[in-house]
Amino acid sequence: MKLEAMRRADIRACVQIEKVLFAGDDPWSAYAFHSELDMGGYYLVARTDEGEVAGYGGLAVVGKPGEYEASVHTLGVLPQYQGNGHGSALLRALLDRADSIDAPVFLEVRTDNETALALYARYGFSRIGLRKRYYQPSGADAYTMARPARSAQEVNG
Numbered sequence: 001m002k003l004e005a006m007r008r009a010d011i012r013a014c015v016q017i018e019k020v021l022f023a024g025d026d027p028w029s030a031y032a033f034h035s036e037l038d039m040g041g042y043y044l045v046a047r048t049d050e051g052e053v054a055g056y057g058g059l060a061v062v063g064k065p066g067e068y069e070a071s072v073h074t075l076g077v078l079p080q081y082q083g084n085g086h087g088s089a090l091l092r093a094l095l096d097r098a099d100s101i102d103a104p105v106f107l108e109v110r111t112d113n114e115t116a117l118a119l120y121a122r123y124g125f126s127r128i129g130l131r132k133r134y135y136q137p138s139g140a141d142a143y144t145m146a147r148p149a150r151s152a153q154e155v156n157g
Contacts, residue, residue, distance in 0.1 A: 001086055003093055006043035006056060008034065013053035014045070014076075021076045025135040028074065036060070036073060042097050046077065046086045054081040057090035059097055059105075068103035070094075075107075075116075087119055095123060095147070104149040108134060108142040120145050 006014070011033045018027035036058055037043060043058040055077030061070045072094055077086045098105045108131060109116045125145040134142035 001049070001054065001084070001089065002047045003044050003089060004047060006033075006037065006045050006058070008037065010045050010053055010056070014056045017053070017056065017076050017078055020078065022135075024138045025140065026137065041073065042094065044090055044093055046081075046090055048081070054078050055086045055090055057087075057094050059094040061098070061101065061103060063103070065101075068098075068101045070098040070101075070103040070105045072105060072107040082115070087116075088122075091119065091123055095150075099150045102149045102151045105147045107145050109145060110135060111141045111143055117143070120147075123147065124150075 011030050014033055015028065015030050021027070033043075039060070041058050041060045044056065045053045046055040046057075048054050055075075057075040058073045059070050060073050061068055063069050072091070075087060075090055075094075077090070095105060105125075107120065107125070109120060111130070124147045126147075127143045128146045129144035131142045131144060133139045
């Protein structure tokens with residue numbers, strides 16, 4: 001597996017992964033991915049040794065130096081590649097980016113997604129809120145989770 005910056009040519013594969021992972025809700029469209037790239041989001045893909053997109057992750061950053069906040073906007077891995085470290089690698093890379101600018105990180109995750117909840121807990125996230133009926137059209141609830149800012153020196157120190 002190899003992590004690379006998401007290219008516009010990868011968006012079609014990411015949309016297909018969205019349809020597999022989030023079929024009961026409103027999966028991201030190609031337009032959504034293009035918009036995130038247009039706004040300067042930090043988006044990565046995980047590629048198999050054969051070059052196939054196995055997963056993706058994206059981080060948005062807002063604010064100014066000393067006051068940055070980051071948000072994991074999306075993270076997904078095809079079912080056949082789950083459990084092989086792809087999601088962890090993507091999340092670590094997104095968190096490394098946030099750490100490089102000392103930004104706290106926020107995200108939303110379905111309350112019934114035990115695998116994702118365990119992953120986020122391993123990386124220092126804690127539940128800070130509940131968003132009722134966050135995912136549509138299913139009406140599934142989401143936890144808002146946060147991880148405090150960590151400086152790159154603190155992480156590597």
